[in-house]
Amino acid sequence: MFDRWKKKKTATAIQVTAPLSGKAVPLSQVPDEAFAAGHMGQGIAIEPSEGKLVAPFDGTVAHVIKSKHAVMLEDPATQLQYLFHIGINTVGLKGEGFTSHVQAGDQVKSGQTLIEFDMAAIKAAGYPTITPIIVTNADEVASKVEGQIGDVVSGQDHVLTIELK
Template identity: 50%
Template sequence: MFGFKKKKIESPSIDISSPLSGQFLALDEVQDEAFSSKAMGEGFAILPDSGRVIAPFDGIIAHIMEKSKHAILIEHNSGVQLLIHVGMDTVSLKGKGFTAHVSNGDRVKKGQLLLEFDMETLRENGCSTVTPIVVPGGQDNISRVEVVSESKQPENETVLRIFY
């Protein structure tokens, strides 16, 4: 009667750019069943072209594997968490080839260097450099996760959107 339209309310979201430069891979292309089956969560992977991992958003380091340094869990101010798992079978290196620039509990800014790794050391030790970036399952505050770009070079481009 009065021409009022209901405005669709979209839940808040976080745009995630790739924390590594390199080639985008869908999770089903990862040669590890835990990631390719999405048992670890939704997301994507990168075949890196450099050994640098940067923060994909402002947040806090919820957990870094202190001995192996191969995985980082970063938490957004909303409570949403993102796992960056560098390479496959890299836990076996026990930190060899990895340099962490952050510690558990550190506050970080988008683009800040979190971790460096020597890609040649990983390869020489039989480890893949393919790096899954996933939203771990079991986070009740997340309503959905969308891959929004499959650009072959996703650096500085939104690749994932998390709705909470």
């Protein structure tokens, strides 16, 4: 009888486009246990085909790692936070081969270049270029995070579908 007064909460699903061109793979294929086991959060990884990371949505740069191999973005519309981590153990390069085009606090537009990186230099130094894309606060904000695998083009193909709580 009072059911009509209950608010119906419907899940909202958002899609995130690829921030890199390449091949999207499950996080379990990342050669780093922290990412592969989901300890850093839920998401997907991309084996890049070019050295350019772009913003997959309009948002705010929450943090740029000092060695420029990773950046965190926040989507103000959903409060979701994302970590884009170029390569594995690339912190050891101390910024060599990475050019950041943003800094913390910057407002970015979808498709804007965040970081450019020299894939050949990273590989020559012995580091994988596979790039995890992690929803760092998914446990608090999302009820489900699904990744799409296969070849992707940055700014065009969706790599994550996230159901908000």
